[in-house]
Amino acid sequence: MLSVLIIEGMGDFRCKHCNKAYTRLGNMRRHERYECLGSLPRFRCSICSHTSRRKHDLQRHIFCKHYKFF
Numbered sequence: 761m762l763s764v765l766i767i768e769g770m771g772d773f774r775c776k777h778c779n780k781a782y783t784r785l786g787n788m789r790r791h792e793r794y795e796c797l798g799s800l801p802r803f804r805c806s807i808c809s810h811t812s813r814r815k816h817d818l819q820r821h822i823f824c825k826h827y828k829f830f
């Protein structure tokens with residue numbers, strides 16, 4: 761028998777920044793890296809003071825704000 765009751769114990773993994781609970785470590789890790797508002801921005805624009813928690817967003821920022829080819 762699989763224990764469905766484990767759902768009641770949701771939150772085996774908690775974000776260390778905002779204490780949000782996750783049942784899966786992978787989801788919690790993703791939250792910490794990309795979603796959590798408590799985590800500090802990891803990527804900073806070298807041209808202005810813009811910061812981003814996603815590398816992709818920062819690359820887009822640099823392209824849109826600082827490199828206008830069109």
Ligand SMILES: [Zn+2]
Pocket residue numbers: 775776777778779780791792795796797798
């Ligand atoms: Zn969090």
Ligand SMILES: [Zn+2]
Pocket residue numbers: 805806807808809810821822825826
């Ligand atoms: Zn910038």
